[in-house]
Amino acid sequence: MLAILFFGTLSFVLGVILSYTANKFRTEIDPIVEKINRLLPQSQCGQCNYPGCYSYAKAIIKKNEKINKCTPGGSELELKISKLLNFKTSLKTTVINEKKIFYTVWIDEKNCVGCSKCASFCPVDAIVGTPGFVHTVLQKFCNGCNICLSHCPTDCIKKKIFYE
Amino acid sequence: MHKKKYNFKGGIDYSSLKKEQSNETVKNFLSFPKKFIIFIKHSLLQKNQLRVRINQKVLRGQPLSFGSETIVPVHSPASGYIKNISFFSFSENKSNEYIKIVIISDGEDKWIKLHPIKNYKKHTPEKLIRIIHKSGIIGLGGGKFPSSQKLKLSINKVHTLVINAVESEPFVTSDDCLFNNYLNEILVGCKIISWISKIKLVLIVVQENKTEIISKISSLIHNQLLFKLCLISNKYPGGSSKILIKALTDKEIPYKKHAIDIGFLVFNVATVYSIKRAVFNGEPLTERIVTFLGDKNFFHGNFWVKIGTPISYFLMHFKIQAYSDINIYLGGMLMGNKVFDLNNSTLQGQNCIFITSNKLINKKYTEYACIRCGFCSKACPINLLPQQLYWYIQSKEHDQTNKHHILDCIECKVCEQLCPSNIPLVKYFKYEKKIQHNINIENNRRNLSLVRFEKKQKRLFFNKKIFSKDDLFLKSNPILRINDFNSKKIEKTLNSFEIEENKKNKRKEIIQQAINRMKLKNK
Numbered sequence: 200m201l202a203i204l205f206f207g208t209l210s211f212v213l214g215v216i217l218s219y220t221a222n223k224f225r226t227e228i229d230p231i232v233e234k235i236n237r238l239l240p241q242s243q244c245g246q247c248n249y250p251g252c253y254s255y256a257k258a259i260i261k262k263n264e265k266i267n268k269c270t271p272g273g274s275e276l277e278l279k280i281s282k283l284l285n286f287k288t289s290l291k292t293t294v295i296n297e298k299k300i301f302y303t304v305w306i307d308e309k310n311c312v313g314c315s316k317c318a319s320f321c322p323v324d325a326i327v328g329t330p331g332f333v334h335t336v337l338q339k340f341c342n343g344c345n346i347c348l349s350h351c352p353t354d355c356i357k358k359k360i361f362y363e
Numbered sequence: 364m365h366k367k368k369y370n371f372k373g374g375i376d377y378s379s380l381k382k383e384q385s386n387e388t389v390k391n392f393l394s395f396p397k398k399f400i401i402f403i404k405h406s407l408l409q410k411n412q413l414r415v416r417i418n419q420k421v422l423r424g425q426p427l428s429f430g431s432e433t434i435v436p437v438h439s440p441a442s443g444y445i446k447n448i449s450f451f452s453f454s455e456n457k458s459n460e461y462i463k464i465v466i467i468s469d470g471e472d473k474w475i476k477l478h479p480i481k482n483y484k485k486h487t488p489e490k491l492i493r494i495i496h497k498s499g500i501i502g503l504g505g506g507k508f509p510s511s512q513k514l515k516l517s518i519n520k521v522h523t524l525v526i527n528a529v530e531s532e533p534f535v536t537s538d539d540c541l542f543n544n545y546l547n548e549i550l551v552g553c554k555i556i557s558w559i560s561k562i563k564l565v566l567i568v569v570q571e572n573k574t575e576i577i578s579k580i581s582s583l584i585h586n587q588l589l590f591k592l593c594l595i596s597n598k599y600p601g602g603s604s605k606i607l608i609k610a611l612t613d614k615e616i617p618y619k620k621h622a623i624d625i626g627f628l629v630f631n632v633a634t635v636y637s638i639k640r641a642v643f644n645g646e647p648l649t650e651r652i653v654t655f656l657g658d659k660n661f662f663h664g665n666f667w668v669k670i671g672t673p674i675s676y677f678l679m680h681f682k683i684q685a686y687s688d689i690n691i692y693l694g695g696m697l698m699g700n701k702v703f704d705l706n707n708s709t710l711q712g713q714n715c716i717f718i719t720s721n722k723l724i725n726k727k728y729t730e731y732a733c734i735r736c737g738f739c740s741k742a743c744p745i746n747l748l749p750q751q752l753y754w755y756i757q758s759k760e761h762d763q764t765n766k767h768h769i770l771d772c773i774e775c776k777v778c779e780q781l782c783p784s785n786i787p788l789v790k791y792f793k794y795e796k797k798i799q800h801n802i803n804i805e806n807n808r809r810n811l812s813l814v815r816f817e818k819k820q821k822r823l824f825f826n827k828k829i830f831s832k833d834d835l836f837l838k839s840n841p842i843l844r845i846n847d848f849n850s851k852k853i854e855k856t857l858n859s860f861e862i863e864e865n866k867k868n869k870r871k872e873i874i875q876q877a878i879n880r881m882k883l884k885n886k
Contacts, residue, residue, distance in 0.1 A: 241812045251816075323815040342812045 232256050238279050240271045243322040244344035251322075271343075302343040302358050308333050310355035317347035317356065367594075368571060371610035373744040374598035375777055377533040393680065395441060397468055399671040400708045402451070402461040403428055403437050413448070413462070420444050422475045424647045426499070427464060435499045435509045438647040440669040443468035453704075466671070477645035488518065488559040495638055498647035504602065504631035505531065505694070507712045510638070513628070514559055521628045523564045524557055525611070528632045529595055530570070531602025532695035537652045537714045538632045540665040542569075542576050545636060546583065550590070552639030557589065560628065565590050568607060572597045599697075600744050600775040604629040618771070633714070654715045655681075656696070668709055675705040677716065692717040697776045731784035739778035739788065745771060749778040749788050756795050761802060764795055772796075 235256040242252075247268040249255040258264040259280070266280050281288045306317075306326075315330040325341040328334030348356055412429045415421060421439045430436035443466050451463035483491060496511035504527060526549075528538045542549065553565050567584075569576060571594045584590040595601055595610060605616050608627055616622055622629050633651060640646045653668040655677065674691065683689065692699035693707070695715045709716070739749040748767060755763045772792050779788050 237809075241809050241816065243812075243816055322819065323812050324819050325815075340811065340815060342808065 229257075229260065232260055234283060235259060235280060238272075238276060238283070239269060240276070240342075242271050242342045242344040244271065244346060246270045300360060302345070302360060303336070303338055303341040304343065304345065304347060304356055305336055305338075305359050306334055307355040307357060308335070310353050312353055314352060316350045316352065320346050320350050322346065368596055369593060369610045370596045371598070371601065371606050371744060372746070373742045373777065374600055375742065375780060376598055393666050393668060393672075395468065395472075395669055396672055396676040398673065399440055399466040399468065399669070400673050400706060401427070401437060401440070401464045401466065401671040402708065402710065403464065404434075405450070405460045405462050415445055415448075415464075417445055417448055421466065422473050424475045424477075424649060426497075426647070430496065430499070433509065433512065435496060435501055435511070438499055438649055439466055440649045440671045441466065441468040442471055442473040453707075474646075479645040480642055483555055483642055484558065491555070491559055491642060495641055498641035498645075500634060500637050500641060500648050501711055502631060503633035503637065503651060503711060503714070505712050505714065506631075510630070510634055513623070513630075514556070517560045517623050517628050519561070520623055520626065521560055521562060522626045523566060523628070524553065524560075524562045525604075525607065525622075525627055525629045526553065526565065526567045526632060526635060527602065527604070527607060527629055528567065528569050529601040529607065531600065532697060532715060533599055534656060535654045535695060535715045537654045537665055539573060539576060540652055540654075541632050541636055542580075546579060548639050549632060549636055550583070551643065552635040553590070555638060555642055556628075556630065556635065562628070563589070566593050566611065567591070568593045568595055568611070570595055570597050570601070600773070600777060603744075603773055603775075605773075606744050618768070648711065651711065651714070653709060653713065656715055656717045657719075670711055671708050673706050673708045674702060674716065678705070683718070688720055690719050692719075697780075698774065728785040730786055733786060734784060736783060738781045738783065742777050742781050744775065744777065745773065747772060749792075752795075753786065753788060753791060756791050761795075761798060765799060769795055770799060 232253075233256075236253050239252040239256060245251075247255045247270075249258060255264070255269070259266065266286070267274075267277050269276055278288065280286075311333050313328065313331045313333060315328060315334065318326040318328055318334060322344065323340055323342060325337045326334055326347065327337060345358070348358075413427065414429060415425075415427055420442075421427075421444065422442045423439060425439050426436040427439055428436050445464060446467050447463075447465040449463050450460055452460045480486065480494070492511050492514050495514065496509070500510050502508045502510060502513075528542060530536070530538055556562070557565060567580060567590060569580070569592065577592065577594070580592055584592060593611060595607075600606060601610070604622050607629065608622055608625070609615055612627075614625055616625060637648050637651075641648070648670070650667055650669045652665055654665050655663050657663045674693075691702045691705075693702055693709075693716060694700065694713050696717055699715070699717055733750060733753060735750055737750065740747070740751075743749060747769075752764055752767055752769055755767070769792060774789050774792065776789050779786070782788065
């Protein structure tokens with residue numbers, strides 16, 4: 200009799216504590232979305248028809264989007280995501296160990312007119328310059344998303360192979 | 364006198380393989396060559412600045428480059444003039460570029476003006492560290508870490524000094540040769556280091572089979588409380604500082620930390636000797652002892668060699684002509700790298716040149732499948748699991764190899780020697796280390812671009828809040844809604860923006876009116 204009373208009260212108190220903590224410290228961020236976001240290359244290029252990498256990761260979980268839409272990630276990323284989500288991938292579609300070439304971008308400074316359009320579109324603030332002056336690219340922070348290429352009016356931005 | 368023998372796990376005993384270990388006491392002088400080639404590392408982060416130009420006369424011990432905190436200056440080995448300065452790289456990878464300096468000597472061995480310090484206790488330790496940095500001393504055991512920085516880190520942190528006289532390679536006798544000939548000077552060097560970083564115990568670690576040196580040292584140290592002699596068992600990979608401290612004290616150095624963090628300062632014998640030379644005699648580092656190791660056919664011994672002598676000069680001196688039949692390794696039998704360019708010169712870190720004829724090495728070993736016998740994991744001195752790593756590498760599981768600490772491997776090749784099916788394990792490990800390095804770079808770039816993207820988003824969002832007149836900002840922020848004072852403040856700022864915009868519009872109208880008037884006048 201005593202034992203039933205004791206354990207009954209104990210389980211009741213613990214249940215109250217657990218329900219309180221679940222409400223108080225609720226996480227807004229979905230941990231699986233965050234894990235896929237970590238795997239994505241974070242170039243924010245928009246080639247998957249989503250505005251950024253986080254929204255693409257959200258779409259994979261909630262809208263049943265396909266995995267193979269990220270072009271800079273390639274087939275290696277497809278394998279990693281399928282391993283994380285326990286998908287079955289046929290080996291015909293994925294080619295392992297293709298050679299990766301990493302691009303950065305540089306500005307031909309003779310032709311730059313200082314319109315500062317590229318700087319406003321760069322997602323990682325890698326282009327430095329004020330309107331009316333020559334702009335330059337910080338090579339360390341550029342992630343090769345090529346968004347600035349289409350916005351330059353004088354075609355002075357060019358690709359550059361960083362390493363193979 | 365009974366002494367305790369220290370032992371470590373794993374390793375191979377090479378003493379059964381009998382090889383002539385002569386020339387321990389004899390040191391021969393080479394007549395120095397006419398042409399010296401010196402390589403200075405040209406890293407992308409901190410560029411070395413040169414102090415000399417072409418056709419300039421230099422004296423022995425004159426510094427060739429400026430030194431920053433992490434890079435020490437390099438000195439010229441002989442007096443003469445500089446013939447050529449150019450860029451050079453050993454492989455096609457452009458990140459490992461070197462500056463190549465060719466010096467032609469004039470035969471006279473003139474020193475620059477030296478500043479010897481006889482009584483080192485009069486000077487402060489900071490000044491002594493600066494002198495050691497100026498004379499360009501780095502770790503001569505093969506580590507190449509600048510020893511001035513090691514001393515700077517060790518002040519008020521260290522309680523014992525460990526002097527490493529254990530050869531990391533079998534049959535190399537350069538450290539014994541130093542101990543035999545310059546024992547008094549090494550002890551003075553120990554006193555200098557212990558005065559700089561306030562150490563009260565010095566451990567001298569020697570291998571147990573070197574009986575002559577042990578009797579010599581114990582007779583000298585007999586009454587001094589500062590010194591203590593330790594013997595370590597005669598096995599192959601004992602030279603690494605991590606293994607030494609594990610054997611002496613049973614403490615393991617944690618991952619990504621140095622021996623200084625536990626309280627031990629480890630120095631090689633050759634560095635201690637060169638520190639004494641730098642402080643007492645004022646000489647910068649220009650020469651070191653190199654062991655010349657050969658087969659039965661060739662001559663072997665220890666020599667004082669100036670830094671920068673090309674290898675082709677050694678072959679000339681010993682009258683070895685058939686270049687095609689001979690393999691040359693820089694730095695020991697097991698861990699050495701094969702040399703293809705004979706103009707390659709001896710640098711500060713190398714303590715051995717190893718020559719074999721082609722016939723011995725060219726035996727054809729076929730690689731069989733791994734049978735999981737487990738000999739390699741028993742012999743590994745740092746408790747890794749080589750066979751498990753080999754399986755993970757073959758199935759390309761890069762997360763698992765990182766979890767099993769592949770980056771801690773010291774590439775001693777013990778596991779490769781014992782393997783019954785002749786698998787070149789270290790070759791696989793080196794390949795996997797490169798892949799791990801690339802993955803690390805990729806992860807760092809990913810994190811950096813994520814942080815910068817989030818910062819930009821935050822900045823854009825903040826700008827929107829102030830400049831747009833929507834009351835969304837006020838509604839979304841609950842604190843501002845409650846505090847009437849703050850909301851009033853922001854309304855004030857919004858009003859001031861409106862006033863400014865009105866002013867701008869008025870100015871524009873005035874200017875347009877003026878332009879219209881001008882056009883009418885011109886007509």
